[in-house]
Amino acid sequence: ETGVTQSPTHLIKTRGQQVTLRCSSQSGHNTVSWYQQALGQGPQFIFQYYREEENGRGNFPPRFSGLQFPNYSSELNVNALELDDSALYLCASSLVDSEQFFGPGTRLTVL
Amino acid sequence: GESVGLHLPTLSVQEGDNSIINCAYSNSASDYFIWYKQESGKGPQFIIDIRSNMDKRQGQRVTVLLNKTVKHLSLQIAATQPGDSAVYFCAETRGGGGADGLTFGKGTHLIIQP
Numbered sequence: 001e002t003g004v005t006q007s008p009t010h011l012i013k014t015r016g017q018q019v020t021l022r023c024s025s026q027s028g029h030n031t032v033s034w035y036q037q038a039l040g041q042g043p044q045f046i047f048q049y050y051r052e053e054e055n056g057r058g059n060f061p062p063r064f065s066g067l068q069f070p071n072y073s074s075e076l077n078v079n080a081l082e083l084d085d086s087a088l089y090l091c092a093s094s095l096v097d098s099e100q101f102f103g104p105g106t107r108l109t110v111l
Numbered sequence: 112g113e114s115v116g117l118h119l120p121t122l123s124v125q126e127g128d129n130s131i132i133n134c135a136y137s138n139s140a141s142d143y144f145i146w147y148k149q150e151s152g153k154g155p156q157f158i159i160d161i162r163s164n165m166d167k168r169q170g171q172r173v174t175v176l177l178n179k180t181v182k183h184l185s186l187q188i189a190a191t192q193p194g195d196s197a198v199y200f201c202a203e204t205r206g207g208g209g210a211d212g213l214t215f216g217k218g219t220h221l222i223i224q225p
Contacts, residue, residue, distance in 0.1 A: 002154075033212055040119060042200050043155065045212025056210030090154050097206050099145070100213065102154035 002026060004093050004103035012109045018079045021106045023091030025072045031055070032074040033100060034066060035090040043090055049074055050096055078108075086110045119198060123222040130191050134184040134201035134216045141203035145213070146175060146186045150197045158186070158199075188221075196223045 003026035013019050025032055031050045035043035045058035049068035063079040072093070078085055086109050092100035124130045136144065142163040147155035161168045161175045161184075168175050174187040184201050198220050202213040 002156075004154075035212075042202075042215030042218055043213070045214065048210055048212055050210075056212060058212055092154075099157055099160065101157065102147075104152075104154050 002093075002101035002103065004091060004101050006089075006091050006103040006106050008106060009104070010107045010109075012111065013081050014111050015081055015083060017081050018077065019081060019108060021076045021078075021089050021091075021108070023074045023076070023093070023103060025074070025093035026101050029093035029095055029101070030072055031094045031096050031098075032068055032072065033092045033094070034074070034076045035092065035102075036060070036085075037088040037090055037105070038084075039087070046076070081110045083110050119218045119220045121220045121222060123224055124191055126193060126223050126225050127190055130188045130195075130221060132186045132188075132199050132219045132221065134186075134219075136182050136184060136201065136203045136214075136216065138203060138205075138214065139182065140205050141214075142206070143204050144175070144177060144184050145202045146173075146184075147200045147202060147215075148195075148197045149200065149218070155200060191221075191223050193223050193225070196221060 005024045007022045033048040034046040037043040046060045047057040048055045052068045065077045067075045088105040090105045092102045094100040145160040146158040149155045159170045172189045176185045198218040200218045201216045
């Protein structure tokens with residue numbers, strides 16, 4: 001186990017709704033990255049937070065947003081859900097520019 | 112980055128045999144490479160990493176080889192065990208996995224036959 005936890009485990013939403021996913025970092029880690037993994041594919045980088053600021057972003061639209069809190073936990077928010085947003089959302093914590101440790105993920109289904 | 116297909120290649124090996132999983136990466140600027148193992152219903156698990164100033168690195172039962180000339184990475188698993196069955200991903204980045212995030216390659220589904 002990596003010590004990275006995510007909640008909820010599973011979630012079902014309908015198209016157009018908004019969702020918030022949560023991640024608790026491994027103790028001592030100050031950086032959180034979020035990835036989207038569609039079925040049968042590798043994870044794709046959404047964004048990274050370091051010291052409560054967005055530190056880098058992949059090719060995802062602005063309706064994907066995030067927060068990092070002083071205790072380094074993090075949230076991923078997705079607005080105006082689309083069917084293609086159905087995926088496993090992974091959180092990874094690390095020290096900056098170091099090995100990333102992944103949580104178990106949140107399975108989001110959009111109907 | 113590398114395009115990701117919908118169909119995972121599969122590698123089937125006999126228990127006890129050695130396996131080699133290959134990966135082609137796309138970004139010449141990448142200087143840090145990692146192999147992850149992902150079991151069903153779980154997040155990726157770190158196996159081994161290598162930086163661009165090396166061409167080989169060994170761990171317990173695993174070896175990673177890096178060929179920067181042809182942008183190729185391989186993972187060798189010695190004496191495979193049933194617990195090695197999983198999907199394996201290579202990942203690349205610059206600067207150790209920071210602001211650019213990790214770019215994952217196409218996964219390979221490793222099946223260990225008894």
